[in-house]
Amino acid sequence: MGDDRGDAAVRDGEVRRVERERERAPPGRADSIARVRPHVEPLLQPADSSRSWPSEREVADQVVIDADPAEARRALESVPLWFHTFALNRRHNLYTPGRARDHGYRLALIPQSFAGMRVLDVGAFDGFYSFLAEARGARRVVAIDNEQYVHWVKSRWNVNLAGGQGFRAIKRLLDSEVEYLRMDAFELERLDEQFDLIFCFGILHRVENPLGLLRLLGGHLAADGCILVETYGVPADLGAAEGALSVPRPGEPYPGDGFVYWQFSSGALRRLAAFADLPHFQLCCTPIVDGHPRILGRIGA
Numbered sequence: 001m002g003d004d005r006g007d008a009a010v011r012d013g014e015v016r017r018v019e020r021e022r023e024r025a026p027p028g029r030a031d032s033i034a035r036v037r038p039h040v041e042p043l044l045q046p047a048d049s050s051r052s053w054p055s056e057r058e059v060a061d062q063v064v065i066d067a068d069p070a071e072a073r074r075a076l077e078s079v080p081l082w083f084h085t086f087a088l089n090r091r092h093n094l095y096t097p098g099r100a101r102d103h104g105y106r107l108a109l110i111p112q113s114f115a116g117m118r119v120l121d122v123g124a125f126d127g128f129y130s131f132l133a134e135a136r137g138a139r140r141v142v143a144i145d146n147e148q149y150v151h152w153v154k155s156r157w158n159v160n161l162a163g164g165q166g167f168r169a170i171k172r173l174l175d176s177e178v179e180y181l182r183m184d185a186f187e188l189e190r191l192d193e194q195f196d197l198i199f200c201f202g203i204l205h206r207v208e209n210p211l212g213l214l215r216l217l218g219g220h221l222a223a224d225g226c227i228l229v230e231t232y233g234v235p236a237d238l239g240a241a242e243g244a245l246s247v248p249r250p251g252e253p254y255p256g257d258g259f260v261y262w263q264f265s266s267g268a269l270r271r272l273a274a275f276a277d278l279p280h281f282q283l284c285c286t287p288i289v290d291g292h293p294r295i296l297g298r299i300g301a
């Protein structure tokens, strides 16, 4: 509880600061204040697990592709397993059958406008969030993935997927400029760039050194930038006040997937972020999605 109250106070303080800056800003500047400081925009939804979210197809509709139906069908069939749901052609009801079931509740945290932003998507898989950022006006988007999923896609679903297949198919259809790098997140030092917004979705529980990853991401954050983080949680955010971090049995969260090492409470995320010199953590929600506890929040310096 103490952590939640602290969160609300920080959030209220930040929202008031943005409002003051907006009032003082010359005409036309007010919007850009929130735009370049996405982590100080008010959270759009409270930490509430009881609500329902948009369906995967409603999420997919946020990235309009509307490809020629024949091309859309070819793309659909060229990839043996899709992780993300994409609306290839809405009129013909052509959607990729994405395996991921946990995207609707993330939407509320994602800025409506990415105008002018540089965005990094860490562990992008098929790249839905990279393409969403581009569609919403990001000026540069870099997606990285070490393609670890090739292994768990084989062991969970017995499907032989080559790395980057889905990403490349969508990039082609959209004629997108998102840059894809097959790269481990722990090699990020190779990238000499700063980002205004970093997606850290679905990956923190999959790396052996989550604090190390947060430190690396923090090192690539522009002044006033933010990291949107979504990861595996603990039911009802148990142990948050103590900073609890759980370790599941190998393969317990997803049978056949031996890459889920951690379950984070909000307190654990807040404290790890603080160790990484990222003192602002805002909890968005801790829902149970498709039977799995998840946690969503925003981290800033």
Ligand SMILES: C[S@@+](CC[C@H](N)C(=O)[O-])C[C@H]1O[C@@H](n2cnc3c(N)ncnc32)[C@H](O)[C@@H]1O
Residues within 6 Å of the ligand: 100, 122, 123, 124, 125, 126, 144, 145, 146, 147, 148, 149, 150, 183, 184, 185, 186, 200, 201, 202, 203, 206, 207
């Ligand atoms: C569960 S998927 C999440 C995909 C997407 N970010 C989302 O949330 O919808 C996790 C992704 O992180 C990637 N990944 C895991 N460890 C990684 C690492 N050390 N460096 C880069 N990518 C990694 C996996 O290959 C996979 O694509």
